[in-house]
Structure formats: C-alpha cells, structure tokens
Amino acid sequence: MIHIENIHKTYVTPRGRFDALRGISLEIGKGEIFGVIGPSGAGKSTLVQCINLLEQPDQGAITIGGQVLTGLPESQLRQQRRRIGMVFQGFNLLARRTVAGNVALPLEIAGVPASEIGPRVARLLDLVGLAHLHDRYPAQISGGQKQRVGIARALANDPDVLLSDEATSALDPETTATILTLLREINRKTGVTIVMITHQMEVVRQVCDRVAVIDKGHIVESGPTARVFAAPEHDITRAMVSAVTASELTDETLATLRDRLGQARAESGQDARLWKLGLSGQDSGALLSDLSRQFDLRLSLVQARIEDIQGVAVGTLFVVAQGAAERIEAAQIAVRQKNIVLEEVNHESATA
C-alpha cells in the first residue's frame, strides 16, 4: 500500500547542512496500523512532511497504492493529497466553525455538491460518536472530542491513508486510550491504512500491528509490535519498551536476589543464576516446567509481567535457575533455540 524507498532529506540552513532523513525505507500493508516511533529530533516530523507531500525528499521514492508521489507537479500533488487524511496533535480546528462545519471543510474544498455534504458529515460524526455535538463550537468541547472532530475531518474525503502525527500527545492517558480504540474501530470498519507517528511507546503497544523505530534519520529496528516488545534489539527501543512495561527489577529486589543466589550456591554446592526471559506467544508455565524436568533444574519465578499485545502474550520473566552449571548452560541454549530472549542478569554489577 505505502512503499517508502530510501528517502533522504537534508535541510540547508545558514549554519550548515543537516541530514534529517538518511535512507528511510518502509513497506506498509493495506489496512495495517503501522507505528513510527522515535525520540525528539529523530526525523519523525520530516518523514510526515515527506509522506503528506508537503516536502519533497532529496532522494528516494514514495508510492501510495501504486502511484508514485515523489516528483509530481503541484497540481497533481493537490489531487493526491486528498488520498491522505491528516490528524494533528493540536487538532487544528477552526474556532469560528461548528463541529459539523469543521468536518465539512475538506468536502467544500474538494467541490462536493452542497446537497451531499450534510449527509456525509452526519455519517462521519456518527462514526466518531459525536452526532450529538453537531452544532457546538470547538471551544465548547473537550480535547478528546476535538480530536474526534479531527479524525472525522481527516476521513471526509475517504482517504486511503490516515496519517496521525502525535494525535494523542496532548491528551491524558484515559482519553488517549479512547481515541486509540476509536482509530482501531475505524480501521476495522473501513479498512483504512493508518500510519501513527508518535514518541509514545504506549500508543504503539495499544494499537499498532507493526512498528518501525527511527533514530537520527535511520530506521534502527522494525517488526510486529509483539516481537519488538518481547525482544527489543536496539538500545533506544529497549529504553522505550522498559519505560512502559516496567520490566526491570528494582535495586532492592536485585540486592535480595544477590543474597539468595549466594546462599543457594553455598548450600547446594551447585550453580545458581538469574535469567531474564523475553517471551512472545510462548506459554511461560509450560516452558518452566519443561525446562525444570528436562534439565533437572530448580527454577523459581521471581517476577513476571505478561500482557496481551495485539493478541499475543508478551512477557518478561525473572527466574532463578539452580542446578549443575553444565545443565544450566544446556537449558540456556535450549531456551534460545525456542526464539526466547534470555539474558543472564549480572546481579553483582547491577546493584553496584
């Protein structure tokens, strides 16, 4: 559906040149909800500007539904922009127009006959659950309701793509969740492809099927959301994932574990290690009992966090493994062969 190939964008300012995008390639399927996440300055806004054709990339191509958009003359670009509905962080509603008037605006600009506009606006407001606020003005509705108006407006011309640029960044967590649920419902009902540009991993967790992580103008990692949460590969991703999953042990727990591991080693004369396991879709209970039996290990669960991410059970488990050193090592190899991420937590240095 959306094919982004090797996009480069350099800004030239009196103070010099800055490479904001350094070869971005993405393939987004029809009907997907695809997240692009990255820290401040990563290049997200620049990428949005290139996708919605407000900026031309210096190099590379953007194709939507088979139509190459890069390099088109302005007259054709105007036409093509209607295929992309934009949702903004600041809502961008016109204060002097009612809710219905705001949603009608893109239809008026597109030259839709006046007789068709009323029924279409009514349908759109119904879709976003705002039929009852038809005649209110933006100042008379809440932030979440304003964003619903923004979404209805973005869908007015029946776009192929909804491009959401930090749409929930100005909203509280509860309102964010309702807006994300709405976007998911609209995606299911209409099949519209949604691209979510965000710096919030929580947004990705709640709604995106797949995600790409952008940093310093590069895609550093991409994949299904559940996979990225279970086994983040890049430092930036790891930091963002642990910020929303709290999947680390506290210093106190680590200190207690250090004592426990030392004690276990002294008492049994065997080895004892602390594992951090990242699971995606595997049954954690079955895994631990199989390993315990197969490798004759005593496995104790210290902390577990398992959550449903896009229908996949994703979890982080901290487990103390006790037994003969060679059996622990054999078990570690077997775990990794099951595509489970296993880190040995260096409890001594982690508490230092």
Ligand SMILES: Nc1ncnc2c1ncn2[C@@H]1O[C@H](COP(=O)(O)OP(=O)(O)OP(=O)(O)O)[C@@H](O)[C@H]1O
């Ligand atoms: N018009 C411009 N002229 C010069 N440099 C720019 C321009 N726009 C953006 N940049 C620079 O390009 C880099 C990427 O900026 P961009 O706004 O795309 O990042 P971002 O990921 O959207 O960040 P944020 O989340 O803070 O908005 C930044 O270092 C920024 O300073």
